[in-house]
Amino acid sequence: MLDKTGVPTIEQIRSRFHDQATLVRPKAILECYENIPCNPCETSCPFNAIHIGEDINQKPVLDPDKCTGCGICVYSCPGLAIIVCQLINQKARFKIPYELLPIPKANEEWIAVDRSGNAIGTATIIKVDCLGKQQKTTIVTVEVPIEKLYEFITIRSPYE
Numbered sequence: 001m002l003d004k005t006g007v008p009t010i011e012q013i014r015s016r017f018h019d020q021a022t023l024v025r026p027k028a029i030l031e032c033y034e035n036i037p038c039n040p041c042e043t044s045c046p047f048n049a050i051h052i053g054e055d056i057n058q059k060p061v062l063d064p065d066k067c068t069g070c071g072i073c074v075y076s077c078p079g080l081a082i083i084v085c086q087l088i089n090q091k092a093r094f095k096i097p098y099e100l101l102p103i104p105k106a107n108e109e110w111i112a113v114d115r116s117g118n119a120i121g122t123a124t125i126i127k128v129d130c131l132g133k134q135q136k137t138t139i140v141t142v143e144v145p146i147e148k149l150y151e152f153i154t155i156r157s158p159y160e
């Protein structure tokens, strides 16, 4: 399915998530499904929580015990393939990369979107950080109902 549509299967998505006890604290989710020569996630992590190894074509692997959920890898990944997830108060809280305009503002309600681009409900904007060397990638902290844990991937403006 990934080859034909670019959309991972639910099994692939679940394989990248950590168990719910681990997600009490924020952890990176590496949605990097293919062997490609790339490693900014590994080199940018200040806690050595991401491992690729000598063969740069290998897929990255996260050590959740070392990951603090800081989000540096989120804006360091050129493929926008990393999010951070935490379960908090029956909500799924994510840090996601966002490179479109307008930039959301805290407390706004945006449209939650799945990996196929479909609207799946409402996403509450918690925080917006402009990070990175060129501040090209905004990191948006957003909450969705916990039922959308494996569906949610990004946001869409309700003001278009």
Ligand code: SF4
Pocket (backbone or CB within 6 Å): 027, 028, 044, 045, 046, 047, 048, 049, 050, 062, 066, 067, 068, 069, 070, 071, 072, 073, 074, 084
């Ligand atoms: S969220 Fe921070 S600590 Fe976790 S893997 Fe990414 S850069 Fe490393």
Ligand code: SF4
Pocket (backbone or CB within 6 Å): 030, 031, 032, 038, 039, 040, 041, 042, 060, 076, 077, 078, 079, 080, 081, 082
């Ligand atoms: S930086 Fe992103 S695309 Fe590159 S290996 Fe890491 S997760 Fe995959």
